[in-house]
Amino acid sequence: MISTDVLIVGAGPTGLALAGELAAAGVSCAVLERRTAESNLTRAFAVHARTLEYLDMRGMGDELAATGAHVPGPRLFGSVNARLSLVKSRYNYLLITPQYQTEALLERWVRGLGVPIVSGAEVTGLDQDGDGVRVRVRTAEGKEETWETGYLAGTDGVHSTVRSALGLPFPGRSAIRSLMLADVRLPEPPAAPVLLDGNQAGLVFIAPFGDGWYRVITWDRDNQPADDAPLDFEQVRVSVRDVLGTDLGMREPRWISRFHSDERQVPHYRVGRVLLAGDAAHCHSPAGGQGMNIGIQDAANLGWKLAATVRGQAPTGLLDSYHDERHPVGRAVLRGSGALLRSITIPSPAVRAVRNRAIETVLNLSPAHRRLAELVSGIGTRYPAPRGAHPAVGRRAPDVPLAGGGRLYEVLRAVRFVLLGPDPAELDAAVRGWDDRVVTAATAGGDWILVRPDGYTAWAGRAGDRAGLRAGLAAWCGASAGAADSGGRARE
DSSP states (O other): OEEEEEEEEOOSHHHHHHHHHHHHTTOOEEEEESOSSOOSOOSOOEEOHHHHHHHHHTTOHHHHHTTSEEESOOEETTTEEOOGGGSOSTTOSEEEOOHHHHHHHHHHHHHHTTOOEEETOEEEEEEEETTEEEEEEEOTTSOEEEEEEEEEEEOOOTTOHHHHHHTOOOOEEEEEEEEEEEEEEOSSOOSSSSEEEEOSSEEEEEEEOSSSEEEEEEEETTOOOOTTSOOOHHHHHHHHHHHHSOOTTOEEEEEEEEEEEEEEEOSOSEETTEEEOGGGTEEOOSTTSOHHHHHHHHHHHHHHHHHHHHTTOOOTTTTHHHHHHHHHHHHHHHHHHHHHHHHHTOOOHHHHHHHHHHHHHHHTSHHHHHHHHHHHHSTTOBOOOOTTOOTTTTBBOOOOBOTTSSBHHHHGGGOSEEEEESOHHHHHHHTTTSTTTEEEEEOSSSOEEEEOTTSBEEEEEOTTOHHHHHHHHHHHHOSOOOOOSSOOEEEO
């Protein structure tokens, strides 16, 4: 019997991010991965601003940003430019980088924290009760093992073994069949760095990796064989040419494949001591490039809540709030990506012209364009707030500068709550009893803002409102542990 506080099944970006969150919070965990070898090829490639901000909160944002191309926004439908540069963030662009770059960065973080990653480990079954979960595993050598854990996280993808073992349905439908994918060289660069267009023949998506290679995804309306049907590079070229009028001279394919995309979401992200995240909980069309991003955000939301639960510090209902907050986000992404896909594949030229005029009209309105950019980038994600709460509650906390130098997101690298506000001494006094979970950071002025480890505002009120703060601390951080002799100041 092998034991750990939390066992994670699946070593993709979601599972690795969750492992890092737990280990950084002092919780023992291990990751099981069915694969025995890594691929240097990739499916996911888009990293949005909020994901980069999360990685910045863990000291990795700039490092990943240096690995790919920075794109101000995609060109849609041939003429509509979506400006992600409108979001107020250090990362006000779309990063195009292979998924293996993201995985490699997260894996270095996780291994540096001492988390074991066991490859060739296939989950064959599980049982749970009120005390824990027992997971049956077949190793790469064919040996049967049992892992015992307090909590199990299934981050093992669309075909999740953990989800299947729970007997959970995965309702939904096929969004699009027989997409063709190729990573190629393009002697003739496309009209925009990231291009998404369609007509009566099909659709085309093109994005640069920043190293001379391009990701091309195309779909032929009149030819949709099964995923395992042979795919010739010439079919990709013809499909692109039918939509764009040119194949841009594409050559040297290093990877071609067919795939389909479903829109599905599990009804419950938590079943007892088992939780689901990433593609194991939801999947959707590739339109919008959201998949890996919302999986990593699932992990950011779940990690600190699960760590507090394991440590016995979680207030009532904290772990359940993972489903309450993230399930609506997953549902919104399913609907949004599905709507975008359907709008791209409109066959009628007249209807497409009306679509373009309508979207251009909306995007010419700066507030509407900015709100759309916030939603696509993840910056605009909001969690439910109590009636009458401060307007900041449930929203992303911006990366504000601190009075003594530095930024909020640098302080969040401690993976603890951060109380922002003026007067460092008063802040320290206000968090006594919770200073094992909360650090303080002085700002030039303004309200008191209690920021969660995942960078969202838990509570906010006027500076000096100790009664309100104590209620907020109890609601989010659990019971007071008793006053400490010195405050948890991170910046003065």
